[in-house]
Amino acid sequence: MPYEKINVGLVGFGLSGRYFHAPFLSVHPGFELTTVVTSRPAEVAAFNPAISTVSTADELLADDSVQLVFICSPNETHFRYALSALERNKHVVIEKPFALTEAETSQLLDLASSRNRMVTAYQNRRWDADFLTVKQLIADNRLGAVLDYEARYDRFMPVDSRSTSWKELSGDGRGSLFNLGPHLVDQALHLFGTPKTVSADIRIIRPGSQIEDWFTIRLAYPDKEVTLKSSLMAHQNHRRFTIHGTLGSFSKGGLDVQEPTLKLGTLPNTPNWGYEPSENRGLLTTGDQAELVDSLPGNYAAFYAALFDSIVNGAEPVVKPHEIQAIARVIDLARQSSREGRTLPF
Incomplete structure (x- = not known):
């Protein structure tokens, strides 16, 4: 209609x-x-x-x-x-x-x-500045064939006994795996497709925590290893991406600027939206050469533009049903793997 x-x-x-x-x-x-x-x-x-x-x-x-x-x-x-x-x-x-x-x-x-x-x-984190930059480097073959990919979402959030947030209360669907895990899993699957196996370790590490606040998920592919990590007791979050390929390595720290900008009440139609400060540049190393790489601008607005196109014009969804299904499967398998202490086939 x-x-x-x-x-x-x-x-x-x-x-x-x-x-x-x-x-x-x-x-x-x-x-x-x-x-x-x-x-x-x-x-x-x-x-x-x-x-x-x-x-x-x-x-x-x-x-x-x-x-x-x-x-x-x-x-x-x-x-x-x-x-x-x-x-x-x-x-x-x-x-x-x-x-x-x-x-x-x-x-x-x-x-x-x-x-x-x-x-x-x-899945807005597909349009983070750092992930867009990683995706572009891989597409341009600046890293060669990716052999080892590690992505982290770390925060420093010690338990506040005065907090009334539902996010800190035990219950179904609570904890970092459900909060930050879908971002990390989606980014990895978006780059590399579905893995052969999934293994995970999910824990509570903060004193007084009621939720699982630390995890490591490993996705195994025939030609690469993918590691996804998150901790709510990281005093600094400088390690965001560490990627090694046959032609080069890339490391990147810091977090995308769109969330803190939105929290200031700034609307996303302002000029220079999503540009990271120069100190957040990632490091690309190839052989004995090192190069600081400017990030592409973050662009959450792309999700809404694609959503409108799908509803009105019947365009293919930008986050596709089979991708949503795969994310859910990885999270299910990660929980089972952590409980049982074993690696599971996808």
């Missing part, structure tokens, strides 16, 4: 809804953010007083004028809300994790296909 604008609803207005989605939906001419589910309507009004608020997801999902729903609520609610939205013939974008298991993931993808609706995962 033709659209003048796609009416959008957000389930949740925390970090994800407020700082990742609302700004991009507001500046894209094809989307109209009409309704937000929140317990803090004043924060929505401060962002844009024209946006309506409701207190429950059921109210939003019952609104036939809402055509596209972004689910930014606690992890264990993603499947339930997405299922309900699809049953009401709405398109759906789900924050990571897409679902808590591969079985839930399959159910959502199958339902979307049967209803001819779009359901996709918000």
Whole structure:
């Protein structure tokens, strides 16, 4: 059907809804953010007083004028809300994790296909400046054949006993594997496809922590090893990518600047969006030559442009169903591998 604008609803207005989605939906001419589910309507009004608020997801999902729903609520609610939205013939974008298991993931993808609706995962870290740069270096054969790839997402987040955040409470779908793991897994699968085997070690390392806050996942390929790591007790996050290939090596630290820029309230249509400072440049080493490499600009807006193209023009989704399925499978296998202490076939 033709659209003048796609009416959008957000389930949740925390970090994800407020700082990742609302700004991009507001500046894209094809989307109209009409309704937000929140317990803090004043924060929505401060962002844009024209946006309506409701207190429950059921109210939003019952609104036939809402055509596209972004689910930014606690992890264990993603499947339930997405299922309900699809049953009401709405398109759906789900924050990571897409679902808590591969079985839930399959159910959502199958339902979307049967209803001819779009359901996709918000894998924004494909458009981080550092990952775009790594992808370009590999595509340009600057590293040759990749032999050893390590990516990390580290933070320093000691347990705060005063915190009331659901992210720090034990429960289904909680912990770093579900929070940061989908980013690392998606990036690796996007570069190299599905692995032959998966092994993992998932732990609680912070004093007083109720959630798993440290992991190492190893993906084995016939011609390379991929290691994905995360710790919430890293006092510095300088090690982001370390990649060795037949022609060169690349190392890169720091984190993409888009998230902190969005948290300042800056809209993503500002000039020079996504450019990293020069001190964040990565190091490319080939033989006895070393070169500092400027990062490509980060560009989360590309996700929304592709989403609009898929819904309105039927373009292939930028985050494809088989990729979403593979991410869920790796996470399922990582949990099983850590429990059983063995390597598992993909």
